[in-house]
Amino acid sequence: MSLLRVENLRVRFPTDQGEVEVVKGLSIDLGRERLGIVGESGSGKSMTGRALMGLIGPPGRVTADRLEFDGIDLRGLSESGFRKLRGARMSMVMQDPKFSLNPVIRIGEQIGEALQFHQRLPARARRRAVMEVLEAVRINDPERVYRLYPHEVSGGMGQRVMIAMMVVLQPDLMIADEPTSALDVSVRATVLEILDDLVRRRGMGLILISHDLDMVARWCDRILVMYAGKVVEECAAGDLHAATHPYTRGLLASVPQLNETRTRLPVLDRDAIGAGT
């Protein structure tokens, strides 16, 4: 049974030069699996994530032939309708914990806020739930971290706090938009492992949005490659290196390798790709 069904999703913004379409007819059918959306800046990958979460406000416009989350039609859903879903049933991990956590609220209270909004638990039960979720994201001393402010934790810990906040209500769908690109290489794998573990253990659907082809290939089951607002390639993660679209091939070739011996890296011929799609 699919968790998310999207057909012909379009996101448009008005500009001085007329309306610009940043997502041009995207379709997704997502089960409880891990889907990667890859693309470069301006490909529309983040806009897709935000549109699914109902986070594109005016003057932006979102249209689709079908936009269903677990049977609920998201088209024309009111803001209060989205608020009931967001956090509880679907949630989003953003790129940088520095900008996504409230700097003046203690971490434990911030995580508890979602519980308070959606579940109205007694204070003690809420605290216990927060402790449990902090442990689930491998924070060793949850008692201490509970009382800290966001500036008192490292980037990697901050991102784990973000993930804790997003999974505390056990949502069915998690959208992670570049969850590791603000983090040090050494902690990236840990954060992705935690995310992966939660997705598997709790049977969530995951959409991992990133510019990093190798990372997405490693952590997802299926991959969509976006270019200029369109999906140009869709394949199983294991088949990425057999990708056929010139854009995907170009991207793969332009990444330097550890055993690099080329003296020049191939560069994308954007005009040729533009003509090909």
Place this chain on the structure above:
Amino acid sequence: MIGIEDLTVSFNGTPVVHGVSFQVGRGESFALVGESGSGKSTILKAIAGQAHEWTGSIRVGGDAMGRRRDAAFVRRVQMVFQDPYGSLHPRRTVDDTLSEPLAVHRIAGRDGKVLAMLDAVGLSRRFRFRLPHQLSGGQRQRVAIARALMLEPGVLLLDEPTSALDVSVQAEILNLLADLRAERGLTYLLVTHDLPIVSFLCDRLGVLRLGRLEEISEVAELRTGQLYSAYGRELVARSAGG
């Protein structure tokens, strides 16, 4: 070209780089790799004269560096930063940015030099009077590299020069840096956390951990995964697995 002996750098009395020594030959490309907090950028800052609390010796082209950097130094050593959005003045045109070093150093023939530099870094001449916000990230980084090269320095200090860019744009900038080095015989000191970039652009690398140099190796060793320090191997393993 660059000689670092027993360099210790502190911030407010707390040492963050401990007794680091390495040499970079003329025309060589040397990388300092490590995680955040390893002190790799701090070493670059000490060489550039932006970190003042240091002991040991820093030599550039055989001359020992003091606390201050003079005009002759900046003509020999220039720096390119990570984020082209932050390192260019938002209200100065490309032409202003490229002309200013020439004006400061009273060098004549600005017009021709600016145009020649735009050609050298692969920026169309029509961008000459644009402002940074009218350029893409890759174009901006080309401007930052052009600015660094205006005084024809022999040494470029590169601080994560492509980590803010998309991979396809990164490839263009890495090619440009490789070409410029070959054409002009430049010496590079590159700071990065991205090991494949080192394989592409550098001859040797130093691995830093918590302000100490763990090893110095040839890039051939990196390519074949044969770094000798345990930490160096750990970085290689993570690079392949993260």
